[in-house]
Amino acid sequence: MKTGILYGISVGTGDPELITVKGLRLLQQSPVIAFPAGVNGKLGMAQQIIAPWLQPEQEQLPLTFPYVRDMSVLTQAWIAAAEAVWQYLQNGKDVAFACEGDISFYSTFTYLAQTLQALHPELKVELVPGVTSPMAAASVLGCPLTIRQEKLAILPAIYTIAELATVLDWADVVVLMKVSSVYPKVWKLLQQRGLLPNSSIVVRATLPDMITYKNLSDRQNLELPYFSILIVQITNRNN
Amino acid sequence: MKTGILYGISVGTGDPELITVKGLRLLQQSPVIAFPAGVNGKLGMAQQIIAPWLQPEQEQLPLTFPYVRDMSVLTQAWIAAAEAVWQYLQNGKDVAFACEGDISFYSTFTYLAQTLQALHPELKVELVPGVTSPMAAASVLGCPLTIRQEKLAILPAIYTIAELATVLDWADVVVLMKVSSVYPKVWKLLQQRGLLPNSSIVVRATLPDMITYKNLSDRQNLELPYFSILIVQITNRNN
Secondary structure, eight states: OOOOOEEEEEOBSSOGGGSBHHHHHHHHHOSEEEEEOOSTTOOOHHHHHHGGGOOTTSEEEEEOOOSOOOHHHHHHHHHHHHHHHHHHHTTTOOEEEEESBOTTBSOTHHHHHHHHHHHOTTOOEEEEOOOOHHHHHHHHHTSOSBOTTOOEEEEOSOOOHHHHHHHHHHOSEEEESSOGGGHHHHHHHHHHTTOGGGEEEEESTTSTTOEEESOOTTOTTOOOOSSEEEEEEOSOTTO | OOOOOEEEEEOBSSOGGGSBHHHHHHHHHOSEEEEEOOSTTOOOHHHHHHGGGOOTTSEEEEEOOOSOOOHHHHHHHHHHHHHHHHHHHTTTOOEEEEESBOTTBSOTHHHHHHHHHHHOTTOOEEEEOOOOHHHHHHHHHTSOSBOTTOOEEEEOSOOOHHHHHHHHHHOSEEEESSOGGGHHHHHHHHHHTTOGGGEEEEESTTSTTOEEESOOTTOTTOOOOSSEEEEEEOSOTTO
């Protein structure tokens, strides 16, 4: 029997309509739909995004990826997820893995695919790119993320304030992907640099309960959820 | 009469199926479709991408944006484009502007929208985000663009080698958006840093005549077209 294909499908940032036409076609053609399982009894983000597109006959396969940094715990989780997916692939069924944002951009899918390909080098994996949160946030703000020769820096969840200071010296636009845990320190640095009026935050971009803050000058004490993205425009665009 | 809405629609990197479901819906609902005109008798990139989706009754409006840096020439072109689009908007017709890649990411649309909003502050503009070339290139290469805490730097068309050297010290992953004109100098710097095996180029990502180079060690003399993107992975991912 022919092995199934593993599709890594970017489903975008929240609005179900931000999946690509290709992603939707492959999602709807696949008999098995995998996604990161939600935590604390809630649906996972990718699972919520694709809910309107799924058919009752499609099998749903939630995969557990613990939010820890212990490599042995993570590796065990990836192997367990790979084995669950392989049960379908080896029986000739295609599996579509739904990933919030873009599949190549800080995605859990990377580890699942690498684990599967290490165990089964013949496996065919096909990736469908998608809409990332910096692009969604810029669209929502109605303000370009980058223009002309602007240099863009994107920093993920964990970073130090010293790193941010270095990047502010180098880049024209800086995006902090998940800013909630370090926001008070970031706010102070942006204040010192006089950058608060040019800084914006988008919470849950493109979801119905989205919130936007277009100027952070009076926003020292924001309580931000996990899906909060901060954009700092450093260089004056009027020159 | 009610003024029409201006939609800025990201149409992705080349494969027509990489438009979002939302982008396609708004594109097909709009009576007028604007896009950057092609040069030298060729179709523009966005125009090529959306061709399969358009209906004969939709009016096509090519807009001229000259490839120059002279601000007075550019400003005149933006005003002419804004006036052409306004003819439809003021008659209550929605206009969809199709933009290759993402509408907020180094897009010509920014100037058109700003010019129109300066002339007609009441105008409603709605943006639909989309797939950018760094994400498309990563999907095509089958290699994640960023994982874990990796810091990403994106440099647009024009930059100096000194700037690139600085960013190689700081970032974990660097994307050069339009590398063709500076490729020989970039290759030498990557050679000095021992980064050629971890550098990839994607030419015309997701188009039928796409080319990929996964290791640049033996690729000193590539003749690269305009739509060539280079990805350098600096940090060892096996640690």
